Amino acid sequence: MSGQYGDSTRTVKASASQNVPGQPVTSPPLPASAYHLSEDESRPLDTYGRSSNPTWRQFESALADLEGATSALSFGSGMAAITSVLRVLAKPGTVLVVPADGYYQVRRYAAEYLAPLGVDVREVSAADMCAAAESADVVVAETPVNPTLDVVDLHRLALTCRGRGATLVVDNTTPTPLGQQPLSLGADVVVASATKALSGHSDVIAGYAASCHAELMAAVERERLLGGAILGPFEAWLALRSLGSAGLRFERQCQNALAMAFTLRDHPAVRAVRYPGLPDDPAHDVACAQMKRFGGLVAFELADAAAVHRLVERSDLAVAATSFGGLHTSVDRRARWGDPVPAGFARMSMGIEDTDDLISDVTAALG
Missing domain, CATH: 3.90.1150.10 (Aspartate Aminotransferase, domain 1)
Known part of the structure; x- marks a missing residue:
């Protein structure tokens, strides 16, 4: 039924707390770094603030719902999200395609940090993305491209990547999941800056990754845990609060x-x-x-x-x-x-x- 709702209804529902009598209608922030431990060590409870947080989970559940994903992970920024995904996917010897006309810091990260590790980084314009994917292992597409607003044909690009066995990562920051659903068009992973329209008040920096590939998301979550590129609990609450509108x-x-x-x-x-x-x-x-x-x-x-x-x-x-x-x-x-x-x-x-x-x-x- 939720897929039949309009976008405002979807964002309001996604950001709402559980309907429990006596509990707040909106979720309060939970700025905790440590939690009481259970004697049952097998229980998946919160233990430490770098590994999990109740506000994260609600925010991530909302993002997954909006992107049409089975899971989402929040990060301290959009760049933290995309670089974490790339550290998992772009291993030495792989061919990585990044947008030549997209967000410039993605190119800089690939050139300054991944290329020296042995990743074959290729900068390609939106118009040539599909052709370049024919010889790539990982493709990062941004559409509409920031700042020129050219558009990549995601369905065609996804088919090319699928035939090659390449992983397609789509930066969905510009259109948001309310304007475009890359996963439904064949993308493997969506990354985005939630700093922009989803938060929308110019007062928080946040990012996320979303996917339907459980093993890939588990690897990205492990990268977040070890790398520490987490979203603070208060920032997560700000983003969740803003998501409703x-x-x-x-x-x-x-x-x-x-x-x-x-x-x-x-x-x-x-x-x-x-x-x-x-x-x-x-x-x-x-x-x-x-x-x-x-x-x-x-x-x-x-x-x-x-x-x-x-x-x-x-x-x-x-x-x-x-x-x-x-x-x-x-x-x-x-x-x-x-x-x-x-x-x-x-x-x-x-x-x-x-x-x-x-x-x-x-x-x-x-x-």
Whole structure:
């Protein structure tokens, strides 16, 4: 029955505590590092805060439900999640494909830490991901790609990986499980930063991995235990608390993004716009085939860096900030971080402001 619910209902139910008379409706934080031990050492109770926590379990159960996975593991950040998964999968001698046009720190980790260990790291653009998978052992795909918002055909990529016997890891941060379900399209593992739209308040850093492969998840859990890349119990509670409103927030963010994409596309000061929800976007057909919603990010290009700065200075609603998915609309000029994009390229993360207010504000700021 739960699969028939809408996204707001699913996130509210996923974040709710058990219906027990006399107990709180919402789960309280449990910031414990040590627990009373049982004489029965076979009982799977909480023993130490680096190995388990009741708030983790509820948060992870909610994430697994939203991603359509049998299990999920929480981490201290999205990078902690993906690097833990890669340490399990990318052994010396394996061929690892990572996005050349995706989140830059994934490339840096692969080049600086995995390649010296004997992993054959290959950086590949979204357009060439399927071809590269034909000779890979592990493929990391990010779609829509951050920050250019190109889209990878996940069904085609999964079939290629399956035929090769390769493991497909999909970064689902940008669309969230409310916009895209990579596991249902054939991915083996989903990783994501819960810092972004799922938490959505710009006040917590968290990540997760989700899968239906029990042995793989057990190995990743062991890596988390030994590596210590855990999510703190209070941060887990913040993320769980925020998850209940994620469906409502994400719906507004996607609504704002589509309206903004149309507005920017028709503005004379804007040189180019990328948003998978635009009918004339190059990735629109593939996005329609695999995405329920097109996300809260819009990529666009102005004349130069100064033009992006002027946009933020003149706006009453948009702030200059990196990261994305928060309540407030933000603009991030990506060249400042080393992304291979023009100086005037910006990624706008849509907040939950009223759509008409936001469109009017940005239109006036553009001049």
